[in-house]
Amino acid sequence: MNKNIYELLGLAVALSFILALKGLSAPKTARRGNLIGAAGATLATVVVFFAPLGEGKSHHNTILIIAAIAIGVLVGVPAARKIQMTQMPQLVALFNGVGGGAAALVATAEYLNLGDGASTAEVVATVFTVIVGCTSFSGSVVTFLKLQELMTTRPVVFPGGRFVIAATLAGVLGTGGWTISSGGNTPLLVMGGLALLFGVLFVLPVGGADVPIVISLLNAFTGLTVAASGYVLQSTLLIVAGTLVGASGTILTRKMAEAMGRSLFGTLFGAFTAKPQVATGEAEARSVKSGSPDDVAILLNYAQRVVIVPGFGLAVAQAQHTVRELADMLAAKGIDVAYGIHPVAGRMPGHMNVLLAEANVPYEQLVEMDEVNPTFPQTDVVLVVGANDVVNPAAKTTPGCPIYGMPILDVSEAGNVIFLKRSMRPGFAGIENELLYDAKTTLLFGDAKDSLTKVVNALKAL
Amino acid sequence: MTSMAILTIFALSIFVGFEVVSKVSTTLHTPLMSGANAIHGIILVGAIMVADGATSTLETSLAIAAVLLATINMVGGFVVTDRMLEMFKGKPKAAKAKDAEAAK
Numbered sequence: 001m002n003k004n005i006y007e008l009l010g011l012a013v014a015l016s017f018i019l020a021l022k023g024l025s026a027p028k029t030a031r032r033g034n035l036i037g038a039a040g041a042t043l044a045t046v047v048v049f050f051a052p053l054g055e056g057k058s059h060h061n062t063i064l065i066i067a068a069i070a071i072g073v074l075v076g077v078p079a080a081r082k083i084q085m086t087q088m089p090q091l092v093a094l095f096n097g098v099g100g101g102a103a104a105l106v107a108t109a110e111y112l113n114l115g116d117g118a119s120t121a122e123v124v125a126t127v128f129t130v131i132v133g134c135t136s137f138s139g140s141v142v143t144f145l146k147l148q149e150l151m152t153t154r155p156v157v158f159p160g161g162r163f164v165i166a167a168t169l170a171g172v173l174g175t176g177g178w179t180i181s182s183g184g185n186t187p188l189l190v191m192g193g194l195a196l197l198f199g200v201l202f203v204l205p206v207g208g209a210d211v212p213i214v215i216s217l218l219n220a221f222t223g224l225t226v227a228a229s230g231y232v233l234q235s236t237l238l239i240v241a242g243t244l245v246g247a248s249g250t251i252l253t254r255k256m257a258e259a260m261g262r263s264l265f266g267t268l269f270g271a272f273t274a275k276p277q278v279a280t281g282e283a284e285a286r287s288v289k290s291g292s293p294d295d296v297a298i299l300l301n302y303a304q305r306v307v308i309v310p311g312f313g314l315a316v317a318q319a320q321h322t323v324r325e326l327a328d329m330l331a332a333k334g335i336d337v338a339y340g341i342h343p344v345a346g347r348m349p350g351h352m353n354v355l356l357a358e359a360n361v362p363y364e365q366l367v368e369m370d371e372v373n374p375t376f377p378q379t380d381v382v383l384v385v386g387a388n389d390v391v392n393p394a395a396k397t398t399p400g401c402p403i404y405g406m407p408i409l410d411v412s413e414a415g416n417v418i419f420l421k422r423s424m425r426p427g428f429a430g431i432e433n434e435l436l437y438d439a440k441t442t443l444l445f446g447d448a449k450d451s452l453t454k455v456v457n458a459l460k461a462l
Numbered sequence: 463m464t465s466m467a468i469l470t471i472f473a474l475s476i477f478v479g480f481e482v483v484s485k486v487s488t489t490l491h492t493p494l495m496s497g498a499n500a501i502h503g504i505i506l507v508g509a510i511m512v513a514d515g516a517t518s519t520l521e522t523s524l525a526i527a528a529v530l531l532a533t534i535n536m537v538g539g540f541v542v543t544d545r546m547l548e549m550f551k552g553k554p555k556a557a558k559a560k561d562a563e564a565a566k
Contacts (some may be wrong), residue, residue, distance in 0.1 A: 018482060041540065044507050077538065101528075226508070252493065255486070268524070
């Protein structure tokens with residue numbers, strides 16, 4: 001293929017990514033944006049097989065490459081198609097991790113290929129890609145394990161942890177310097193291993209509630225590794241695409257952190273400042289008021305305004321359709337119904353909007369936190385379905401707890417609070433919720449979907 | 463490519479990256495992150511370039527592994543993003559259908 005045509009096509013692909021990101025920032029154009037991006041990526045993948053080769057070079061491994069792509073498609077597409085919407089965040093984390101791993105492998109292979117002929121700048125870019133790619137890979141695997149609840153979702157902090165992390169980071173940077181100064185394969189290998197370890201240590205102390213920010217941050221990092229590999233491979237497309245993701249990912253991470261009332265710095269360096277958690281076990285034996293579905297139905301029936309606060313528990317129980325049925329019934333009785341959506345309800349910002357959209361909840365009933373908070377004093381009943389951390393007053397009252405400082409939905413301002421919960425188990429962040437013991441709180445234990453169905457039936461009988 | 467040209471491309475891309483997502487609503491944080499995630503799957507192109515030029519067994523194995531991982535990242539990323547957005551798109555249509563029924 002003619003070199004100019006090849007580069008023009010590369011430019012078209014780069015532009016398609018800009019349009020994709022632009023489209024993804026507005027609800028109307030989001031889906032089209034994603035498709036434009038996918039079309040661009042497909043075009044780039046096809047075109048690269050026809051890339052003009054330098055003098056005396058020939059194509060290698062074409063069949064192997066196509067086979068690897070075919071296997072990748074066979075793994076990736078079913079995973080993305082079949083995953084339950086509740087498990088989506090960890091799938092995104094995993095996709096991000098393999099991307100980071102791929103970038104590290106590309107840089108390593110090219111480093112071997114260049115051998116002693118590599119310029120210092122190329123070695124620096126390689127070192128950067130391997131460090132960040134490996135960190136992103138192992139870090140993403142840990143976030144996956146946390147979100148999938150294959151390991152504890154609480155911050156893992158061990159004595160002297162920050163020194164171990166600092167030492168590992170120093171080791172990574174030291175071996176990086178070693179690789180740059182002396183070249184050779186051993187330093188790069190040691191560095192990669194240490195970077196993998198650093199990724200694990202970096203994410204371990206992060207509490208469940210901060211995991212989304214870390215995924216977004218690792219995502220931005222992976223973008224930068226792609227840009228750095230683009231430098232080594234002399235590919236403008238990779239430089240542009242990687243930098244775009246790095247820059248937009250950084251902004252997105254900051255926005256997410258803002259939505260959760262976290263400083264990005266605090267999350268980034270949380271690993272170095274993490275303190276062992278305040279013990280929160282002593283409240284277990286206190287009494288709570290639990291009610292029957294009939295009690296809940298009566299409370300709802302005589303309310304004028306009801307706010308539903310959906311959380312991850314609703315998603316797990318697949319109760320979004322039942323909750324909409326209940327909301328529709330209440331609305332038909334002339335009761336003012338709204339959904340109070342915390343920015344990080346679910347496991348990622350915007351996750352709950354996706355889940356409720358799936359159940360065809362009317363968009364105008366979804367009220368964001370800043371708008372719904374002032375209305376709680378005029379609200380008769382708040383129905384908290386499978387949420388906990390986002391309504392936990394500890395975020396305001398208990399300095400030192402992992403969610404301290406996170407803006408919450410002030411449901412305690414309302415007349416009555418009904419919690420639909422499976423058990424007294426604390427939420428994802430692992431903190432006891434004082435509100436459960438409040439006099440105005442009624443608990444309805446059980447699977448969210450069963451409980452809601454019973455409440456709906458009780459309402460029908462009234 | 464000269465270093466200056468690369469630096470220019472890099473700097474301009476940063477600004478474009480900042481600019482295009484500066485007005486995103488909270489609702490779209492998750493799909494946008496997922497979409498950006500799919501876009502960095504473009505490392506697949508780099509993986510193919512390296513695999514295409516690889517001669518030793520070690521290089522080839524590393525590059526082919528990279529092709530596999532990058533494909534999962536890119537294809538899976540775009541598909542899962544589309545699934546998320548499919549739900550957003552379904553809504554106005556359903557509402558319209560209801561309105562149409564009500565009009566009858």
